[in-house]
Amino acid sequence: MWLQNLEPGESWMGVWKGKFLCFDCGAIIEQNPCDICGYLHTPFVIPGLQNNEQPKALTFKGAIHENTYITLGLLKREWERPLIPESDVTDLLGQKIPQRIAFVLLFWTLFESLMDRMFSKKLESIPPKIAKNLLKKNNNISARMGEFYQLVFDTSFKDDLIQIGSPLIYDHLKNLQERRNAFIHDNPIAINEQLISDTLIHLQDIQAAWIKLYNKRCTVKSNTNL
Numbered sequence: 001m002w003l004q005n006l007e008p009g010e011s012w013m014g015v016w017k018g019k020f021l022c023f024d025c026g027a028i029i030e031q032n033p034c035d036i037c038g039y040l041h042t043p044f045v046i047p048g049l050q051n052n053e054q055p056k057a058l059t060f061k062g063a064i065h066e067n068t069y070i071t072l073g074l075l076k077r078e079w080e081r082p083l084i085p086e087s088d089v090t091d092l093l094g095q096k097i098p099q100r101i102a103f104v105l106l107f108w109t110l111f112e113s114l115m116d117r118m119f120s121k122k123l124e125s126i127p128p129k130i131a132k133n134l135l136k137k138n139n140n141i142s143a144r145m146g147e148f149y150q151l152v153f154d155t156s157f158k159d160d161l162i163q164i165g166s167p168l169i170y171d172h173l174k175n176l177q178e179r180r181n182a183f184i185h186d187n188p189i190a191i192n193e194q195l196i197s198d199t200l201i202h203l204q205d206i207q208a209a210w211i212k213l214y215n216k217r218c219t220v221k222s223n224t225n226l
């Protein structure tokens with residue numbers, strides 16, 4: 001499991017380490033040239049210098065968004081914090097509510113923000129007011145995993161995950177969604193220790209699958225690079 005391979009104190013950046021955005025197609029990559037569109041990133045001359053030996057720099061734009069970075073840090077903190085003594089609040093009819101229940105809720109925040117990034121990027125190609133309206137009307141995660149995904153990408157979220165070789169990710173996410181909804185509405189023990197453990201185990205796999213989907217659905221080659 002990925003957690004066992006980390007050095008003490010190492011961040012949970014995981015699949016984002018070394019990733020950057022292709023300057024041309026926008027893909028999330030870690031190789032130059034881009035393995036999606038083939039664009040070769042080359043050093044550019046640093047402006048503002050007057051001599052004939054202007055230094056050149058090869059720079060990349062990092063792929064991870066700030067909110068993703070912060071949420072991964074919060075997940076790490078939540079997982080590593082010491083457990084505290086039980087109270088009556090966490091003991092419901094003899095069934096303990098897991099102490100790291102917030103771990104699952106934090107993960108779901110991460111997943112929803114990733115899906116928001118994916119749809120926002122895809123809809124950059126249509127007029128901003130229309131995109132904003134569509135995103136607002138379809139801002140719940142059920143739509144974004146369901147009919148809105150079908151509408152925007154002309155396939156289902158499940159089929160897309162199957163096509164990139166991650167069929168179990170869909171089942172895990174649906175289970176998480178249902179348990180999280182049950183927790184919010186009427187079942188405080190819907191999130192159990194097994195679900196928390198599964199969420200940790202699949203944390204990097206889900207983000208890796210999301211990056212594949214993003215590169216498959218949200219990259220656009222420029223005309224000069226076709």
Ligand SMILES: [Zn+2]
Nearest residue numbers: 022025034037
């Ligand atoms: Zn590219």
